[in-house]
Amino acid sequence: MNITAEVLVIARKAKKAAAVLANSDSAVKTRAIVEAALAIEKNAAKILAANKTDMENAGKSGVSGALLDRLELNESRIKSMAEGLRSVAAQTDPVGKILAEWERPNGLKIARVSVPLGVIGVIYESRPNVTADAAGLCIKSGNAAILRCGSESFESSSAIMECLCSGLKNAGLPEDAVQLIPTRDRAAVGEMLKLDAYIDIIVPRGGKELIRRVMAESRIPVIRHLDGNCHTYIHESADLAKAVRVTVNAKMRRTGICGATESLLLDEKIAGKFLPAIADELTKLGCEIRGDEKSCLLDKRIIPATEDDWDTEYLDAIISVKLVKNLSEAITHINRHGSHHTDAIIAEDAKAAAEFLNKIDSAIVMHNASTQFADGGEFGMGAEIGISTGKLHARGPVGAEQLTTYKYVVWGNGQVRN
């Protein structure tokens, strides 16, 4: 069978399974996920062996350190994969909720009811744990999933997939509800992106190149996760200790995640005191600081920034710093240069904070908290399939609830329209 036909067969099976899953009881879906978690723990040795093969192959093809690290599984990573599934299983069922209901003067009763999207295509790169996370979220939300893993993690993902299928089977659900594209051939991605008659939504998870390709090629709507050029803004009313602690965490806790702060804005009225204090801590942790002219004058450790720095997501131990005249300048700068992901204000003045939270056009806005909290797990969603920086359908962390849509149900007793 050629790839076109192979992917089509998978998509057809997924659509059939989706119809069953959409009408399955909460308890059954929960059981499938919990059983999958158990199977992953029981089959840890098998998964680790598969992962060893992946790691060896990747090493031979000269795959680099950071990618190898994302690819690697160990006992503790397998344990957190199983825990992630249990945490998704423990969430409230997002399907079948009455989102609104009302009655019309003619006696028609109308309800808006949450339903699954149908079939979700997830295209991801080397991390094998996405296989479990994505499948768990899709099952919870009553959707069938077609997973396309990165070629490096094919053996690991296949081993994890077996556990997911045994979970589905043990709960009496169709095993086709979660399928892995069974080939490393890159052409399979292109085939998936054409099947808008079968796949309702595509979620790409990975680097910008992958996401841009998917957005350019897909005939299917995409929940996209682009840049995370996040800001922390320190208002003149900020508390010094809080500002230092939160900023340093927001930048340096993990520099490679999308919620890491990339740019620091300081009110120029307090910068003389705050900037050196923050620079002390950042420098200790090895962070490079690139600043505008005014901040370079305030602190010798700061090297000059260029215009490009304001638009750059470093994903590294680098931060850009800019002094602003006031709240309004901070808001304008963030809405212009940010990526509408996550932005925070550090302030004791509640009115200033409210204006910031209101006027910043981002998926997540924060007051006196680290931007590193931008995460489905930290939000209490169990897990996330990604963070949407688009405005349509889902914005911010995409959990099981965001993988649903709704339908209108209308009850009458023979009404006709005039």
Next chain:
Amino acid sequence: MNITAEVLVIARKAKKAAAVLANSDSAVKTRAIVEAALAIEKNAAKILAANKTDMENAGKSGVSGALLDRLELNESRIKSMAEGLRSVAAQTDPVGKILAEWERPNGLKIARVSVPLGVIGVIYESRPNVTADAAGLCIKSGNAAILRCGSESFESSSAIMECLCSGLKNAGLPEDAVQLIPTRDRAAVGEMLKLDAYIDIIVPRGGKELIRRVMAESRIPVIRHLDGNCHTYIHESADLAKAVRVTVNAKMRRTGICGATESLLLDEKIAGKFLPAIADELTKLGCEIRGDEKSCLLDKRIIPATEDDWDTEYLDAIISVKLVKNLSEAITHINRHGSHHTDAIIAEDAKAAAEFLNKIDSAIVMHNASTQFADGGEFGMGAEIGISTGKLHARGPVGAEQLTTYKYVVWGNGQVRN
């Protein structure tokens, strides 16, 4: 100025106005809409004169009857345009609603709050009233609107636009919040579809050709409204009088709207009695009936249908008829051949109805009611900018509430992530 530059200037102004509108009070937005309605009534003569010019130009270019009818305005149509605006003004403000809120164990408070989408591009054909409907819904939902009317209705739409701008002005809102593309040049549509940095969503309203073009070309997410191949299914438990009344209304009240029933399914156990009764009424009203083999045997007035008929949206006085063995066959047929718009079951058996409502994968599912109720106004939404047959973001009638998105607001007191 060339068209590229002209459209870009409009988009930039819209984005600026959107930031103001997003933070405007409900009362101010309501006032702008009510003032616009008043202005439309006061300037009726001017609008009618502009419409006369459009009608004359259209006549000269050989525009046909149905299109001319959609283009034509008269006193009563102007009155309903103003009433439509008042009805949108009277809706609850969809912006600033707390959709969910919770607290995390670390003390972070999180809320999901509804916010406007930003800038909405509406691309429509000859009906001038869309200018008022779309602008009213966008203002209500705090969005700026860029309207691109059909070239035939350019003079009428421009006259209506003046009234909308005076409404905005009288309420103290930026007039750029609603702009009409000031050229008949078709290239302007292509320019709009490229501006994903300024326009957040595109709503095409018109024929399939327009919608397909927009979907193919747009870099901006599209809320699409494709076919309305709607079904009415008569279950064996149906009441005869109800079935006849509802089916005839669903097909014949207005045949050209998307919620018109195009296909009738009957349980074969009751078809012998129900089909002739329904055919009597449909035939009286001049409806052509195309049926499968079994229905042709039952009634001589029925002519044979081809396989294509099951997938056809006639938008005309034609209906296709098929006998089915049971509920399950009806559901399978509709999910396969329907367009996921609106489908109804006529039944006295509540359990059968519930199964139908549950398993039909359409934006609107109905029990004992005419599919012609598939309409934002009939749903109590004041007006609609269209009916979405896609599953993402909005499904079914798109009113002011569906023109919003949300953001997460996180309140902390200095929390950092472990």
